[in-house]
Amino acid sequence: MEATVYILRCSDGSYYTGLTKQEIEARVWEHNAGICDGYTKHRRPVELVFTEAYDRILDAIARERQIKGWSRVKKQALITLNYEGLPELSKNRQKTHSA
Template sequence: MEVTVYILRCSDGSYYTGLTRQDPEARLWEHNNEPIDSYTARRRPCTLLFCESYDRLAEAIARERQIKGWSRRKKEALIRGDYEALPALSSRRAGRAGD
């Protein structure tokens, strides 16, 4: 079973990190169209910026939690694929928690 961790950019510029067992584009459609009161429903439209797939659900959940705890700048480095910048953007190292 493949599980995908994804990052969306919402219309207000915020990022939403989630995971899904379905195709990420199908999940994006749900975020943009389902009549559910949720974080993304109040910030439509959303665009898909990043995806990572995992074979094990536990790994995907751990990765989603990790990314959710990251600063905006660190998420943006991940989205850009700038993996070398990630260690320097840790909150403790950068001295700018919640940036």
């Protein structure tokens, strides 16, 4: 079964990264309806800004965890499909943490 990793832009400008096995439109509807308690419930409406589909749930879980650990700037690079810029953003974050 296919799983989708997704990023939502919340009404306060923050990003939420999630994972679903259902149709992405239905999942976004649930977030906007306030059905799910959690991060997005008080940050509605949300807008879907990025998706990636995976055949294996374990791959999707690993990717979701990876993205959740990224900085806002790196998430924005992913959202704009700036894949070339991602390695440099990783280097900058490592310098910040080691300083």
